[in-house]
Structures are given as structure tokens and as C-alpha cells.
Amino acid sequence: MRKQILALTALVALGANAQEYNKWSIDVNGGVNKPTVGFTSGYATKTPNLWTLNGGVRYMFNNKFGLRLAGGYDKIEEGKNSPKFNSNIWNVNLQAVANVGRVLSFEDWTRDLGLLLHSGVGVGQLKGDNFSKADNLGFFTFGLTPQIRLSNRVSLLLDGSVYLYARQNRTFDGNAVTTKRGFQGTNFTGTIGLQVALGRNLVHADWYSQAASDSQLAERVAKAENTVAELAKRLENKEDKMVDTNSNRVPDEVENYINEKYGSLASNQAAPAPAAPATNYSGQSARELIEKGYINVYFDLGSATPQVSSLWAVDFVANYLKQNSGASLNVAGYADQEGSVKFNQKLSARRAEAIKKLLTNRGVSASQLSTEGKGVDKTSNVKSANVRQLARRVTFEVK
Structure with missing residues (x-):
């Protein structure tokens, strides 16, 4: 998971609207x-x-x-x-x-x-x-x-x-x-x-309004650039402090952080697990990313199928839950303000259930998961098409 992935995810959410319309x-x-x-x-x-x-x-x-x-x-x-x-x-x-x-x-x-x-x-x-x-x-x-x-x-x-x-x-x-x-x-x-x-x-x-022209799209992307760069930087900083989950080895760039946290370590040696709680540094970092809302799955308008560019977030959460069997999450679905309240409530619940199914398919225990459809994301600005696109998401709440 790298800065480019986050940037791509955000730009797809901001610039792509591939929905079809009824004729x-x-x-x-x-x-x-x-x-x-x-x-x-x-x-x-x-x-x-x-x-x-x-x-x-x-x-x-x-x-x-x-x-x-x-x-x-x-x-x-x-x-x-x-x-x-x-x-x-x-x-x-x-x-x-x-x-x-x-x-x-x-x-x-x-x-x-x-x-x-x-x-x-x-x-x-x-x-x-x-x-x-x-x-x-x-x-x-x-x-x-x-x-x-x-x-x-x-x-x-x-x-x-x-x-x-x-x-x-x-x-x-x-x-x-x-x-x-x-x-x-x-x-x-x-x-x-x-x-x-x-x-x-x-x-x-x-x-149905056509996708923005090249100049309009360029303007929208330019306005989103600062936000994307800031999110990418914050995620990259968190990511650099994580243990490589495939090898359980500490990357060179986090050696100083690990030394400060757990004592001196040789470069690229496995990080010792803290005495309590019984989890490793990787789990703690992943939990922090989830709690602060950096890990989200995005959807197209009216759809309960996640965007392909968002599936890394599903894998991220699945790895965290499988490595931390005592952890549990609430999978919370949201919708933008397009459509009726009743439609959006059902759509947000369907999105949450779809992500839960993907997680269990990846080996996560269903007992670690609950789902909730929260309807319209009321923090989004209904007049901003960009924000409405980012509101169509599933996020994760640590229980």
C-alpha cells in the first residue's frame, strides 16, 4: 500500500462517474x-x-x-x-x-x-x-x-x-x-x-448530466490535489511505521521508531511483541489507521459493489483481524444525498453487508464483525459533487 494507491483511489472517487441511466x-x-x-x-x-x-x-x-x-x-x-x-x-x-x-x-x-x-x-x-x-x-x-x-x-x-x-x-x-x-x-x-x-x-x-469536460475535470482535480497529497502523506507516515506483515520484519526506515518504542534493534530484525496487550506493533498501527478513518472502501453512485481501486482496504482490514483474533470491528455503510432517505438507508446497509462478505471470504471470522447501515453521510456538502462521491463509502469502527 503506497502513496500512489491512495492518490489513485481519491482521484477515481473524484473524477470517475461511470453510472448508466434509465432510458x-x-x-x-x-x-x-x-x-x-x-x-x-x-x-x-x-x-x-x-x-x-x-x-x-x-x-x-x-x-x-x-x-x-x-x-x-x-x-x-x-x-x-x-x-x-x-x-x-x-x-x-x-x-x-x-x-x-x-x-x-x-x-x-x-x-x-x-x-x-x-x-x-x-x-x-x-x-x-x-x-x-x-x-x-x-x-x-x-x-x-x-x-x-x-x-x-x-x-x-x-x-x-x-x-x-x-x-x-x-x-x-x-x-x-x-x-x-x-x-x-x-x-x-x-x-x-x-x-x-x-x-x-x-x-x-x-x-443525468454528462461527465465533466477535460477542462472541468482538470479544475476539479486541481482543487482536490492538496487534499490528496495531504492524505497520502499522512497515510505514508503511518505506513512507514508498520511491520511488513508478510515477513514480520521491520523495514529499515522504521528502525528509529522501533528503537525508541521497544529498545535497540538491529536493522531488518523481527520486532519483539509487547508484553501487553498480546499483539504486535503491526496490529497497533493498523488499529490506529482504522480508528482515524484512513481505511475506507468507496462505491459508485447507487452501487453496493466496491470500486476495484478500493479493494486494498478490504485486504488491509482482513489481515489486521486475522492477526488479531481478539479484535472486532463494526462495518459501517454510508450513502450520499442522492435519492430518498429510505433508498439510501437500504443502500448503506447493503454496502456494509457486501464488505462483511468479502472479509469473511478472506478468512475473517464472522464473530469479529457487525454491520450497520448509517444512511446518508450528513457530514457531506450536498452542493459539492466531489464530496458526495467521497461520501459513498464503508468505514470501520473498532469495538
Whole structure:
């Protein structure tokens, strides 16, 4: 275990975010509509009409662009001082979706607000009490959908859309069209609804921001450099005082420390065990590193599988516990502040259990270990992505 290992671990935790995102989602929405063009003279509609209902399934090719297949229903009734009518429009449509929030880098100033732009084409049927048969429609539609993230999987949608109807042979009130033109009818809709992300990953594409650019990453690494160097120096100083656990021999560079602690020793001779407690200097040093929080295992966002660059910490703890059979540790899991409290509590417990399993697989007695999921690391700064990455960890508490 050397300075380079610590530096690599910290830089991976700060600079790497290899998480994937969910590309599929479903949504259900309800609201009102207001047709403005497409009526016989003397006819008018309510302002607004109840109801407009629609739902769809969306697939994102990446975190900026996707397609949505949807269907909807609009109920249109007569307004004040209008002859009575009752009409309905059913439709299916295919729309292209642009995630304006990611295109414009909303993540630079908010984590929970988004904006979608959508447009597409569809077909529908207009029918009602005054219709002898249904009128088949074609239409073009476009609109904006502000989003509010309620959790990593659920979002609140507020949508405003415009429908421009072509091939319309009947007015919305059921009479024959007398004036032919490109778009015969116009309908405005406003809805509110919920979107649910589908998939195994933690976040949907709508909320996933791309990895930082080279210049941004360089800036982040530069800010972390001092911290990494200090941690590496502190760990190296502690490490230099440890006995080589493979040979139980004292390295040359710790001879002075051992001489001061236990009396004069010849260079590279085995260190005598202290009379009490019945442990060697290596165990005492390892315990000190663990107690002061230098030994941690780090995880990717939403994952209970440790980063490969952190597995040295598992081996370190396993060696300590096997050489000190009377020692016991509490394996404490933490999560960052992404996601709900309930999700993070379960995730932190899963991380602790995963590390306990790795330790027992390395020959550690289960009786030396307990686990605890401590949920969100409340010492981390939710506004700092770097600190949130370092919060996703398992640490060890000497009992």
C-alpha cells in the first residue's frame, strides 16, 4: 500500500462517474383543453373544457434526445350562449423529444428542475352527438413540458401543447366544414401528470448530466490535489511505521521508531511483541489507521459493489483481524444525498453487508464483525459533487 494507491483511489472517487441511466419511462397526465379554431358560426366551447387525458411511453437515445409514443382523449362541450353539442377526440401520436434542461446545462444551477420540448405528428378521430360518422383527422403537435424531480424515479410534469388538425371535414361542433384550408382546427391543452422511470439504474436520462469536460475535470482535480497529497502523506507516515506483515520484519526506515518504542534493534530484525496487550506493533498501527478513518472502501453512485481501486482496504482490514483474533470491528455503510432517505438507508446497509462478505471470504471470522447501515453521510456538502462521491463509502469502527 503506497502513496500512489491512495492518490489513485481519491482521484477515481473524484473524477470517475461511470453510472448508466434509465432510458425508458411512462407518463400519465390529465387536464383541460380549449379549441379556438374549427367551429360553425354561432357555436363556441367552454373555457376550459374538462377533460384532456393522455399517456405515453418514452425512450431516450441519450440524455438529450428521444421519442415518445402516446395516446390521448379530449372532451369538447358547448359554452355559454352556444347551441348544444358534445364531441370527443381520440388520438395516437409519435413525437420527438429534446431535453432542453440538459442541452442548456440546467445542472449548473439546479438539480430538480427540467424542461422538455416535444413535437410530432399523429392521427385521430373526432366524433360526438351531432356526428353521423366519425371524422378521421391528421394533426401536427408541439409543446413544452416543465419538470420537477420528486425522486430519482418519479417526476411531476406540467405540459402545454398545441394541436393543429388537418384533413378535418367536420367542425368541432359536428357540422360540415365550409371553408377548406391547410389546418382546419386548433386546440390548446394544459395538463399535469407524473412520469415514472423504468430500469435498474438510479436516475433517468432526463436528470443525468454528462461527465465533466477535460477542462472541468482538470479544475476539479486541481482543487482536490492538496487534499490528496495531504492524505497520502499522512497515510505514508503511518505506513512507514508498520511491520511488513508478510515477513514480520521491520523495514529499515522504521528502525528509529522501533528503537525508541521497544529498545535497540538491529536493522531488518523481527520486532519483539509487547508484553501487553498480546499483539504486535503491526496490529497497533493498523488499529490506529482504522480508528482515524484512513481505511475506507468507496462505491459508485447507487452501487453496493466496491470500486476495484478500493479493494486494498478490504485486504488491509482482513489481515489486521486475522492477526488479531481478539479484535472486532463494526462495518459501517454510508450513502450520499442522492435519492430518498429510505433508498439510501437500504443502500448503506447493503454496502456494509457486501464488505462483511468479502472479509469473511478472506478468512475473517464472522464473530469479529457487525454491520450497520448509517444512511446518508450528513457530514457531506450536498452542493459539492466531489464530496458526495467521497461520501459513498464503508468505514470501520473498532469495538
